[in-house]
Amino acid sequence: MKIELGADVLKDNNLAAAYNRRLFKNHKTLVINIMSSPGAGKTTLLEETIKVLRGDLTVAVIEGDLATDRDAERLRSLGIKTVQINTVGGCHLDARMIAKTLPEFELENIDILFIENIGNLVCPSGYDLGQDYKVVLLSVPEGNDKIPKYPVMFRRTDLTIINKIDLLPYVSFSVEEAEKDLEAINPAAQLKILSAKTGEGLENWVNWIREAYRQCTEH
Amino acid sequence: MKIELGADVLKDNNLAAAYNRRLFKNHKTLVINIMSSPGAGKTTLLEETIKVLRGDLTVAVIEGDLATDRDAERLRSLGIKTVQINTVGGCHLDARMIAKTLPEFELENIDILFIENIGNLVCPSGYDLGQDYKVVLLSVPEGNDKIPKYPVMFRRTDLTIINKIDLLPYVSFSVEEAEKDLEAINPAAQLKILSAKTGEGLENWVNWIREAYRQCTEH
Numbered sequence: 001m002k003i004e005l006g007a008d009v010l011k012d013n014n015l016a017a018a019y020n021r022r023l024f025k026n027h028k029t030l031v032i033n034i035m036s037s038p039g040a041g042k043t044t045l046l047e048e049t050i051k052v053l054r055g056d057l058t059v060a061v062i063e064g065d066l067a068t069d070r071d072a073e074r075l076r077s078l079g080i081k082t083v084q085i086n087t088v089g090g091c092h093l094d095a096r097m098i099a100k101t102l103p104e105f106e107l108e109n110i111d112i113l114f115i116e117n118i119g120n121l122v123c124p125s126g127y128d129l130g131q132d133y134k135v136v137l138l139s140v141p142e143g144n145d146k147i148p149k150y151p152v153m154f155r156r157t158d159l160t161i162i163n164k165i166d167l168l169p170y171v172s173f174s175v176e177e178a179e180k181d182l183e184a185i186n187p188a189a190q191l192k193i194l195s196a197k198t199g200e201g202l203e204n205w206v207n208w209i210r211e212a213y214r215q216c217t218e219h
Numbered sequence: 220m221k222i223e224l225g226a227d228v229l230k231d232n233n234l235a236a237a238y239n240r241r242l243f244k245n246h247k248t249l250v251i252n253i254m255s256s257p258g259a260g261k262t263t264l265l266e267e268t269i270k271v272l273r274g275d276l277t278v279a280v281i282e283g284d285l286a287t288d289r290d291a292e293r294l295r296s297l298g299i300k301t302v303q304i305n306t307v308g309g310c311h312l313d314a315r316m317i318a319k320t321l322p323e324f325e326l327e328n329i330d331i332l333f334i335e336n337i338g339n340l341v342c343p344s345g346y347d348l349g350q351d352y353k354v355v356l357l358s359v360p361e362g363n364d365k366i367p368k369y370p371v372m373f374r375r376t377d378l379t380i381i382n383k384i385d386l387l388p389y390v391s392f393s394v395e396e397a398e399k400d401l402e403a404i405n406p407a408a409q410l411k412i413l414s415a416k417t418g419e420g421l422e423n424w425v426n427w428i429r430e431a432y433r434q435c436t437e438h
Contacts, residue, residue, distance in 0.1 A: 039361025141360035142258025
């Protein structure tokens with residue numbers, strides 16, 4: 001007897017992801033799965049993005065964490081419906097965790113659902129959650145060798161965001177080199193360069209979301 | 220039939236870790252397992268630490284990466300024996316991977332073996348490699364909420380290093396708050412505060428290693 005556990009786990013995950021995706025499509029909810037290393041600025045980016053979008057779109061968040069609900073509290077304080085998934089040490093979100101949270105939302109009234117994944121540049125990349133887009137943040141102080149060193153993550157994402165560009169004067173990071181590395185690994189990937197803290201470049205990312213939402217509601 | 224895979228995997232790991240530990244003890248080799256988020260500065264810290272230690276101690280490195288041997292090349296260029304473990308996407312090092320590399324080293328001639336784990340603040344914490352000490356780096360731009368948000372890692376390590384303190388003027392990070400959070404989660408843990416880039420505080424860490432090596436060779 002041979003047990004191929006890895007394959008089974010992913011098969012189960014893909015079934016749940018397909019279920020989630022159908023629900024999201026039926027309700028014309030745009031779903032964006034945001035991944036990064038710990039501390040790359042996912043929550044700050046969400047806060048600043050939501051402040052711009054909430055004027056005309058209804059946004060909700062699924063917040064993944066190993067422990068604490070600090071990030072969920074930050075988003076709730078903006079008046080945004082936020083459901084916390086606490087993985088109790090687990091290293092990624094999977095599609096069944098997402099499926100279990102969905103009864104908490106009125107999807108028919110939600111335009112955009114952000115999923116903030118666990119801070120981990122490795123494991124989350126393997127799990128389809130049923131999202132429309134996978135986005136990965138790379139923060140400038142991490143250094144731009146992260147793209148070739150964590151290729152699975154950058155190869156599987158639709159959009160890479162280089163965050164914390166306000167720190168460019170103080171660290172060794174070449175945006176050009178990051179662009180080349182990303183082009184080599186994932187030529188179809190888009191790239192946005194911004195600082196969630198200062199707001200520089202935020203508009204390009206927000207416009208990308210608006211366009212994605214427009215396409216999502218057209219079909 | 221119930222298959223408790225998690226428990227079996229860890230049991231196998233612990234057997235290999237015990238084997239490694241016995242070998243290290245027999246050869247009086249001090250072994251330090253260094254973990255962190257991607258881009259917290261593990262390789263830079265190793266480079267600067269080795270430049271100080273190599274005058275009077277023989278140092279070697281096991282370098283864990285998902286892909287590329289960039290970090291191993293950086294250490295080899297210092298004339299340091301470095302064995303690369305490429306996990307091909309795997310999210311942590313385990314004790315069997317370490318055991319397989321050991322025939323590559325003449326442990327009787329190695330005083331200190333550093334193991335640079337995969338950049339991941341979650342998965343590596345669960346795997347004993349047979350090391351004497353587990354060290355975790357937290358870099359200032361990641362923010363100090365990482366300690367409560369990734370408690371398993373910080374609870375299981377002997378020493379926490381706060382790195383990149385040269386960036387303190389440019390980001391929101393409170394060393395005092397990090398100290399309190401660490402004290403709450405792991406009162407026995409030691410804390411070193413430094414910048415591998417500027418060298419500030421490096422001496423405290425190097426002295427800690429020298430003292431650990433002295434104790435390791437005494438028994």
